[in-house]
Amino acid sequence: MSCDHDPLYTKEFRQILTDSEVEVIQTRVGCPQQNGYAESFVSAIKRECIDHMIFFSEKSLRRAVEQYIDHFTTSVPRSAVAGDQLPRDR
Incomplete structure (x- = not known):
């Protein structure tokens, strides 16, 4: 890790x-740029998911994070990182 x-x-x-x-x-x-992928992901999940929801249990938080990870890795091109490739295609 x-x-x-x-x-x-x-x-x-x-x-x-x-x-x-x-x-x-x-x-x-x-040197936060040494961990750029992680920094980008943490920023994205906070901005696009967690900051817009209220969680009443750890279970609901985990479900939202799992769904966001699925969306992040299968649907969202990250052009700044990989030239418009989906993360799963790298």
């Missing part, structure tokens, strides 16, 4: 990943 220096990535969170045999690769300080 690639992550930046956001305080959300606590020692406890990193330990859970390590215990799950997930390799954590940390980007350099002050």
Whole structure:
């Protein structure tokens, strides 16, 4: 997993990943462009989905995120990244 220096990535969170045999690769300080795909996706899901909804349970949030991921990976061209290809076609 690639992550930046956001305080959300606590020692406890990193330990859970390590215990799950997930390799954590940390980007350099002050270089958010090193994780550009993730930054773009997080920005898009917040702007296009989460900011427009009110969730009353984790289940409803998970359902919305799953549906958005399906939409994001099958329907939305990301021309700034891949020359009008759909993400699934890369």
